Amino acid sequence: MDIRSKMTDAFRTAQGGLFSAVEKADVGSAYQELERRGVALMGWADPFMPDRSLPDFIEQAWLDAVRQDAAPHYTAPIGDAELKQAIAKKLQAQNGLTVDPERNILITPGSDSGLYFAILPFVHPGDEVLIPCPSYPNNFLDVRIMGGTPVPVQLRPETGYQLDLAAMEAAVTPRTRMVVLTHPNNPTTTVYDRASLEGLADFVIRHDLVLVVDQAFEDFTFGNEMLSPAALPGMFERTVTVFSFSKGMGLSGLRVGYIVCDDRIMDAMYANAVAVIGATSTSAQRAMLAALARPEFMQQFADAYDRRRKRAFEVLNSIPGVSMQMPQSGFLCWVDVSALGSSADVAAYLLEQAGVSVNDGVNYGPGGEGHLRIVLGVYRDDEKVFAALDRIRGALTRLADSRH
Numbered sequence: 001m002d003i004r005s006k007m008t009d010a011f012r013t014a015q016g017g018l019f020s021a022v023e024k025a026d027v028g029s030a031y032q033e034l035e036r037r038g039v040a041l042m043g044w045a046d047p048f049m050p051d052r053s054l055p056d057f058i059e060q061a062w063l064d065a066v067r068q069d070a071a072p073h074y075t076a077p078i079g080d081a082e083l084k085q086a087i088a089k090k091l092q093a094q095n096g097l098t099v100d101p102e103r104n105i106l107i108t109p110g111s112d113s114g115l116y117f118a119i120l121p122f123v124h125p126g127d128e129v130l131i132p133c134p135s136y137p138n139n140f141l142d143v144r145i146m147g148g149t150p151v152p153v154q155l156r157p158e159t160g161y162q163l164d165l166a167a168m169e170a171a172v173t174p175r176t177r178m179v180v181l182t183h184p185n186n187p188t189t190t191v192y193d194r195a196s197l198e199g200l201a202d203f204v205i206r207h208d209l210v211l212v213v214d215q216a217f218e219d220f221t222f223g224n225e226m227l228s229p230a231a232l233p234g235m236f237e238r239t240v241t242v243f244s245f246s247k248g249m250g251l252s253g254l255r256v257g258y259i260v261c262d263d264r265i266m267d268a269m270y271a272n273a274v275a276v277i278g279a280t281s282t283s284a285q286r287a288m289l290a291a292l293a294r295p296e297f298m299q300q301f302a303d304a305y306d307r308r309r310k311r312a313f314e315v316l317n318s319i320p321g322v323s324m325q326m327p328q329s330g331f332l333c334w335v336d337v338s339a340l341g342s343s344a345d346v347a348a349y350l351l352e353q354a355g356v357s358v359n360d361g362v363n364y365g366p367g368g369e370g371h372l373r374i375v376l377g378v379y380r381d382d383e384k385v386f387a388a389l390d391r392i393r394g395a396l397t398r399l400a401d402s403r404h
Contacts, residue, residue, distance in 0.1 A: 008145070009144070010141070010144040010145040034351075039355050039356065040357065040384070040388040042358050042374050042388060043358050043359040043375055044378065045247065045332065045375050046252050046378070047247065047249075047250035047301055047377045048301075048380045049252075049378050051379055052380065053250035055297045058251070058287050058290050058297075060290075061286060061289070061290035062284070070282055071282055072282075074279040074282065075279050075280065075282050077274040077277070077278060078270050079107025079258070079280060080282070080289070083285045083286075084258075086289055086292045087105055087243075087258055087292070088101040090292060091105075095218075095230075096231040099260060100263070103266060104260055104261060104262070105266075106258060106269055107258050107280045108277050108280060109256070109278065109279075109280045109281070110252075110255040111214065111216050111242050111257035112138060112257075113276075114242040114243075114257040114258065114259050115138060115139075115142060115242050116142050116145075116276075117273070117277055118241075118261075119142050119143065120146060120276065121268055121272075122177055123147070123148040125146075125148070126147065126148070126175060127148045127177040127178070128148065128150075128175040128177065129143045129150050129151060129180055130171055130180070131143075131150050131152055131181075131365070132152075132153050132164070132168075132179075132185075133153065133155065133364065133368070134161075134367045134368040135180075135182050136364070137364060137365075139180045139182060140152075148177075149175070152366045152367075153167050154167065154366045154367045155188065155190070160325065161190040161325075162193060163196040163199065163200055165200065165203055176209065177209065178212060179210075179211050180214075181213050181214070181229070182213075183197075183229070184328065186214075186332065187364050187373040189217075189330055191221045191225070192227075193224075197232065198232065201235050205234050210240070211235065211238060212240050213229050213239060213241045213242065215241055215243055216244035216246065216247050216257075217247050217330040219248030219298065220302050220306075220331070221329045222306060222327075222328065230261075236262055237262045240259060240260075240265060241259070242258075243258050243260065244257045245291065247330060249291050249295075249297075249298060251287070251288070254281065254288065256284050256285060304377075305330065305331045307382055308331065308376040309331075309333065310326075311389060312324070312333045312374070312389055313333075315386075315389045315390065315392075316335055316393070319393055319396045319400065320401075321339035322336065322339070322400075323335075327376075331375060331377025333374050334371055334372075335371060335372045335373075336370060337372055338370030340396065340399050343362055343370050343371055344362065346372065346396070347359070347372060350372075350392060354391040355391060356391055358372045358373065359372060359373035359374075359375075361373060
């Protein structure tokens with residue numbers, strides 16, 4: 001019996017690494033094997049991985065919480081009330097959002113489950129969802145799992161990957177229900193400017209759509225204005241925003257994220273949270289409360305990422321046939337290697353010749369072929385990252401020379 005023939009299309013065609021090689025870093029066990037071989041893992045977006053990123057005061061708060069009688073028990077699936085109050089203060093200060101912590105915030109076991117849950121209430125089989133891309137692969141995958149149709153709207157490097165509202169207008173059909181936006185963008189690092197986001201807000205309202213925004217990389221934008229679409233006039237009632245503690249605070253292993261939206265949406269989410277996402281770790285939520293109380297520790301990440309993006313810009317743009325724009329946010333860089341061959345071939349070449357694992361841009365949708373996503377946020381020591389960049393330069397320079 002072919003049991004997979006009984007699965008939905010999204011699962012039947014999926015490959016998890018048990019029967020074939022899978023390039024994606026977060027699928028299967030091949031990536032962990034590369035780490036054991038000493039390969040520099042510059043394809044996994046986990047701050048300072050595999051080195052320590054946990055400040056002592058957060059560790060102590062986490063250990064104290066583990067020792068409490070409540071630690072092995074559930075919190076409510078909607079989240080710890082005190083943590084939601086602290087998040088509401090952060091939303092007011094950082095995002096310009098005034099919310100009721102008991103009506104507008106849902107704690108989730110990480111932002112990936114939060115993203116899935118944010119999309120789930122609105123997508124019926126056959127619905128179309130516009131996704132500006134290159135974009136985070138789960139934006140496409142989640143929609144497919146739900147039976148919807150992801151509709152890529154390709155962004156252009158010559159505009160700095162800002163939103164192409166004319167292309168979005170051209171992509172709208174009577175089946176269009178939603179726009180899913182990763183802001184700042186993963187993988188291009190684009191921080192969408194005010195003109196793009198105000199144009200998007202007008203577009204969403206005119207076509208009576210829902211907007212889902214993943215703001216996992218919102219914390220480090222190096223002077224670029226970070227505007228939350230939900231804070232724009234008329235947008236809170238039709239926007240579901242997903243936030244993460246993983247990228248900004250380097251606490252990805254604790255698995256805590258949160259969703260923010262209008263209470264008419266949140267009421268239905270509260271009703272279904274236990275069935276879809278369950279309760280987030282009780283002790284991890286208490287650790288996050290400590291992190292929010294003393295966010296100044298995040299400066300260590302900001303300083304490191306700023307140094308690394310500038311070094312990557314210098315090093316990678318010095319390679320014949322290779323180019324990249326200055327990263328606008330976070331700890332990624334998006335590198336055009338199309339002059340050297342397919343991105344899959346170049347990524348494989350770097351693994352073999354430089355001992356560095358990077359992401360093939362083809363995984364990020366249309367516009368991704370011919371590009372690499374390189375994660376600069378790995379390792380606590382800058383010099384390890386700089387050494388890997390130098391190995392990349394050496395290997396790709398040899399590749400470029402061999403083509404002339």
